[in-house]
Amino acid sequence: QKEVEQNSGPLSVPEGAIASLNCTYSDRGSQSFFWYRQYSGKSPELIMSIYSNGDKEDGRFTAQLNKASQYVSLLIRDSQPSDSATYLCAVNIGSARQLTFGSGTQLTVLP
Amino acid sequence: DAGVTQSPTHLIKTRGQQVTLRCSPISGHKSVSWYQQVLGQGPQFIFQYYEKEERGRGNFPDRFSARQFPNYSSELNVNALLLGDSALYLCASIKTPGLAAETQYFGPGTRLLVL
Numbered sequence: 001q002k003e004v005e006q007n008s009g010p011l012s013v014p015e016g017a018i019a020s021l022n023c024t025y026s027d028r029g030s031q032s033f034f035w036y037r038q039y040s041g042k043s044p045e046l047i048m049s050i051y052s053n054g055d056k057e058d059g060r061f062t063a064q065l066n067k068a069s070q071y072v073s074l075l076i077r078d079s080q081p082s083d084s085a086t087y088l089c090a091v092n093i094g095s096a097r098q099l100t101f102g103s104g105t106q107l108t109v110l111p
Numbered sequence: 112d113a114g115v116t117q118s119p120t121h122l123i124k125t126r127g128q129q130v131t132l133r134c135s136p137i138s139g140h141k142s143v144s145w146y147q148q149v150l151g152q153g154p155q156f157i158f159q160y161y162e163k164e165e166r167g168r169g170n171f172p173d174r175f176s177a178r179q180f181p182n183y184s185s186e187l188n189v190n191a192l193l194l195g196d197s198a199l200y201l202c203a204s205i206k207t208p209g210l211a212a213e214t215q216y217f218g219p220g221t222r223l224l225v226l
Binding site: 004032034036042043044045046049088090097098099100101102103104 | 144146151152153154155156159166167169199201203213214215216217218219220
């Protein structure tokens with residue numbers, strides 16, 4: 001089992017729809033969870049961080065964390081073509097300082 | 112404030128050669144991490160440095176080494192390059208490591224191609 005797993009995609013949604021991206025992780029002791037967006041040929045850009053169970057909203061983005069079920073998700077409301085990118089889930093596994101990344105989900109928002 | 116800077120942006124080397132990649136963290140940040148990202152995968156942790164000391168090392172061979180300077184900039188060295196070392200090398204800047212919650216901000220990366 002991989003330490004951080006994401007639905008592999010690719011995921012396509014029409015413009016204006018809600019895009020849902022999911023991630024599961026292996027270590028119940030993990031405390032910090034991050035979503036990064038990566039455009040083709042570019043470096044990862046931080047979108048959201050979440051540390052507590054529940055929802056965290058920032059503009060069109062909502063991160064959801066459920067530590068009991070060991071999953072974290074990202075919802076993108078009113079998806080725009082500019083949201084088309086690969087979304088990376090990253091977790092501080094256990095008490096480690098480094099980030100462990102999933103393999104990413106490629107999202108395409110169709111005009 | 113300037114973000115994380117990395118140099119060079121692109122690099123082409125041949126097998127067996129050595130390469131040095133450089134990174135300067137965000138002003139006020141004292142720690143850097145290095146990651147390797149091969150095409151189609153998420154970044155994989157190589158090293159973390161804080162106050163010139165290695166704080167963590169990923170599952171990479173001894174051909175990979177790094178160091179951090181008093182100004183908190185860092186270098187990643189890779190010896191005896193293999194074709195499989197072709198990747199995007201990312202440097203992440205961290206304000207104060209030791210807190211699992213600390214956010215890491217990535218630089219633009221160095222794209223290395225080994226022929």
